[in-house]
Amino acid sequence: MATIHTVRGPMRTTALLFAAFITLSTAAGAQSAPRGAASTTGPVARFDWYAYSGHDSVYDAHPAGKGEYLNPIFSGFYPDPAIKRVGNDYYYISSTFAYFPGIPIFRSKDLVNWTQIGNVIHRPEQLKFDSLGMSRGVFAPTINFHDGTFYVLNTCVDCGGNYLVTATNPAGPWSNPTWIPEVGGIDPSIFFDDDGKTYVINNDEPIGGSTYQGHRAIWIREFDVAAKKVKGQPTQIINAGVDITQKPIWIEGPHIYKINGKYYLSCAEGGTAVDHRQVVFRADNVLGPYTPAPAPINPILTQRLLDPKRPFPITSSGHADFLQTQNGEWWGIFLATRPYDDDYYNTGRETFLLPLEWKDGWPTFIAGREPIPYAVKKPNLPAQPAPAIPTHGNFAVREEFNGSTLAPYWMMLRTPHEKWYTLGGGALTMRARPDDLAGKGQPSFVGRRQQHMKASFSTAMHFTPAKDGDRAGLVAFQSELFFYAMTVTLADGKPVIQVERRSGANDTPTVIASKPLGAVGAGAPIYLKIDADGPRYDFSFATQRNKWQPVLENADGKMLSTKGAGGAGANFTGVVVGMYAHAAP
Numbered sequence: 001m002a003t004i005h006t007v008r009g010p011m012r013t014t015a016l017l018f019a020a021f022i023t024l025s026t027a028a029g030a031q032s033a034p035r036g037a038a039s040t041t042g043p044v045a046r047f048d049w050y051a052y053s054g055h056d057s058v059y060d061a062h063p064a065g066k067g068e069y070l071n072p073i074f075s076g077f078y079p080d081p082a083i084k085r086v087g088n089d090y091y092y093i094s095s096t097f098a099y100f101p102g103i104p105i106f107r108s109k110d111l112v113n114w115t116q117i118g119n120v121i122h123r124p125e126q127l128k129f130d131s132l133g134m135s136r137g138v139f140a141p142t143i144n145f146h147d148g149t150f151y152v153l154n155t156c157v158d159c160g161g162n163y164l165v166t167a168t169n170p171a172g173p174w175s176n177p178t179w180i181p182e183v184g185g186i187d188p189s190i191f192f193d194d195d196g197k198t199y200v201i202n203n204d205e206p207i208g209g210s211t212y213q214g215h216r217a218i219w220i221r222e223f224d225v226a227a228k229k230v231k232g233q234p235t236q237i238i239n240a241g242v243d244i245t246q247k248p249i250w251i252e253g254p255h256i257y258k259i260n261g262k263y264y265l266s267c268a269e270g271g272t273a274v275d276h277r278q279v280v281f282r283a284d285n286v287l288g289p290y291t292p293a294p295a296p297i298n299p300i301l302t303q304r305l306l307d308p309k310r311p312f313p314i315t316s317s318g319h320a321d322f323l324q325t326q327n328g329e330w331w332g333i334f335l336a337t338r339p340y341d342d343d344y345y346n347t348g349r350e351t352f353l354l355p356l357e358w359k360d361g362w363p364t365f366i367a368g369r370e371p372i373p374y375a376v377k378k379p380n381l382p383a384q385p386a387p388a389i390p391t392h393g394n395f396a397v398r399e400e401f402n403g404s405t406l407a408p409y410w411m412m413l414r415t416p417h418e419k420w421y422t423l424g425g426g427a428l429t430m431r432a433r434p435d436d437l438a439g440k441g442q443p444s445f446v447g448r449r450q451q452h453m454k455a456s457f458s459t460a461m462h463f464t465p466a467k468d469g470d471r472a473g474l475v476a477f478q479s480e481l482f483f484y485a486m487t488v489t490l491a492d493g494k495p496v497i498q499v500e501r502r503s504g505a506n507d508t509p510t511v512i513a514s515k516p517l518g519a520v521g522a523g524a525p526i527y528l529k530i531d532a533d534g535p536r537y538d539f540s541f542a543t544q545r546n547k548w549q550p551v552l553e554n555a556d557g558k559m560l561s562t563k564g565a566g567g568a569g570a571n572f573t574g575v576v577v578g579m580y581a582h583a584a585p
């Protein structure tokens with residue numbers, strides 16, 4: 001049975017999502033606005049609550065038994081995971097690309113139950129995602145800890161390159177970026193050796209340049225932590241991957257671990273689609289030479305050789321990070337996907353957890369080449385209560401908007417530069433602005449991830465359009481090129497509820513369904529609901545609670561999938577469903 005969680009004010013006392021907007025003293029210089037109203041001019045949309053529920057049949061077929069947990073541990077759009085243990089606490093981060101705030105950070109004591117404590121990119125002046133496509137921005141981040149300081153290395157693609165941010169408290173505040181211009185490519189990580197030296201490892205072009213599409217290398221160079229600068233010259237430690245004669249592609253996501261005097265380098269290989277895999281190398285010296293683990297140990301994790309028609313498939317596994325618990329066990333996290341049909345998935349790349357074992361001196365995921373299990377025995381760690389906001393399994397969450405800040409899982413499109421929303425009176429109020437979903441600006445949009453194949457999103461909205469073109473409602477958003485928007489607007493001066501669709505770069509947002517709104521009682525809300533079921537999306541509304549009327553049924557959801565919206569090589573996000581308000585210019 002799904003668990004229902006109501007989000008109330010006390011839960012948000014630690015939320016850092018939009019802290020830059022809450023005080024005038026913030027370094028972001030964000031504009032303030034009157035409490036209880038987003039603007040004194042122009043149309044505003046008020047949302048009284050937002051409800052999400054998800055129920056995937058796989059959890060009925062593969063329930064968690066006593067002492068077990070369910071994969072994925074982070075369902076929905078949580079790709080490129082990284083993890084770090086500090087004492088008895090575990091910290092997790094993942095990619096968010098051009099969404100703001102960026103790089104969510106979670107804490108756990110048992111590797112299964114996770115609570116979001118903030119976001120690493122939580123102030124507008126840290127990074128600018130202006131004019132970026134939604135799959136640009138912050139790629140795979142890595143996290144480490146040394147001498148009381150947390151370090152996150154990351155790449156801001158098309159917005160600055162590789163950078164370092166630090167914090168003494170993982171909940172924040174996090175520093176402004178220190179740019180590392182000498183380090184090119186993507187996926188930087190930091191390694192603290194036990195001799196006092198520090199190194200940065202990254203993916204970049206190989207010596208002499210790429211000789212085929214996807215030919216990359218792994219580089220290492222010494223790093224001065226105090227000065228936050230590189231030292232000396234870089235060394236190429238991996239060219240192409242495990243076996244260059246096979247022309248492996250996209251070696252990336254490097255992590256170095258020192259274990260029993262040996263240096264282990266673990267990387268993703270094969271691209272982030274169905275050929276994705278995790279490989280491992282070993283050396284006696286941090287600068288190499290690195291020798292790959294022999295077959296059949298390498299790859300230590302992959303699903304590419306399995307029957308794609310198997311029940312409830314999990315595919316595209318890789319981009320792993322692993323650690324040893326305080327009790328001596330080895331565990332690893334990695335991304336993978338759950339397609340509903342022929343590599344179509346709308347939930348994006350998700351985060352899974354599996355144990356590792358050691359074979360002949362090499363770490364390898366248990367059952368790394370067998371179908372990834374949904375129900376797995378829990379780590380030998382102290383039991384921890386389930387979090388207020390679940391991250392996996394079937395669940396329902398209802399947001400009441402009665403706190404002073406938004407919960408940290410809410411996301412906006414690109415970096416905000418003005419205050420266009422407020423919380424007050426038990427509602428989220430958003431000012432309608434000219435930036436729209438189909439552009440690369442910063443629309444009035446606040447959304448949360450779709451975390452199940454079968455999911456429902458609903459809200460209660462108050463909105464009166466002032467003129468044709470003003471609109472507000474609920475949006476299923478994949479990118480500025482692929483989305484559905486169900487909004488209240490005017491058509492020939494009369495209120496209607498309509499569904500717009502954009503389905504590619506050569507398409508413009510087009511109204512594909514419309515219904516007269518009819519009479520709405522004074523002060524009464526308009527109820528909006530989007531239901532997803534694999535490749536199907538249904539859009540409905542009500543002027544009386546729970547008396548739903550369809551606006552559009554059986555809409556094509558495959559266009560919102562990774563494959564339908566450009567493929568895994570170009571589209572890195574999952575569906576985000578959120579509240580939206582737009583003002584006609």
